[in-house]
Amino acid sequence: MQSQPPFTALAAVYDAIMADVEYDHWADFVLTYARDGGLEARSALDLACGTGGLTRELLAAGLRVHGLDGSAEMLRVARGRLGPGVALSVGDLRTFDLGETFDLVTCVFDSLNNLLTPADLGAALARARAHLHPGGLLACDLNTRIGVRDLWEGDAVEGLARTPDGREVHYHWSHHHDAEADLGVVQALCRVQDDRGGWEEFVEVHRERGYDPADLEPLLRDAGFDRWEIVEYPDYAPPSPDTPRVWVFAWVGA
Known part of the structure; x- marks a missing residue:
């Protein structure tokens, strides 16, 4: 049996195994929060986009979307799924620089938990912040320590x-x-x-690595976000101590 690096061989069968993932509901959850906060997003950067599950839903909602992922294998599948007209880039969440900014940055399906130190997560949050327009929104989910x-x-x-x-x-x-x-x-x-x-x-x-709200708040502050809310899916309720996964909505000042 062959041992492979993460998200390489898995790319070819990822969508088959993950067929029930509710990317459409996640997109609605994010875009509803954005609209309720006064943001009608027209452009989005989908970080750790993988095979393009959320990317496709954001495109269907009418946004111009750029997808970024660390796995060239996953992006090859995304290209076949999304077609040639969507911008896709290979990049490291901690260091990428696309030279443009967006209304919305997303990173879902506990992708940020693959960053195994607070320093790495903080670097990724800072890069997300650098790619947002004034008034823009970061939306991401993370598994907590108990999760x-x-x-x-x-x-x-x-x-x-x-x-x-x-x-x-x-x-x-x-x-x-x-x-x-x-x-x-x-x-x-x-x-x-x-x-x-x-x-x-x-x-x-x-x-x-799991991250609790108390771990996330100083990292969001140091990354340059002006305000944020950490909630549960799907009702935007405050998390409890035994919440396994939280959603972060972090705003850049206008």
């Missing part, structure tokens, strides 16, 4: 999915919490039917 510690009931998920061309994908993803490093570790094992009826197997190891 990373107790990611899945039974610490595993498994199932069968099918790619668009009909190939079977068997997956078994296991999770454990590394208490010493305070990281969640996911071993993503996939067994994929090939074109000849045989099988290919690979495994990717993904690591996440």
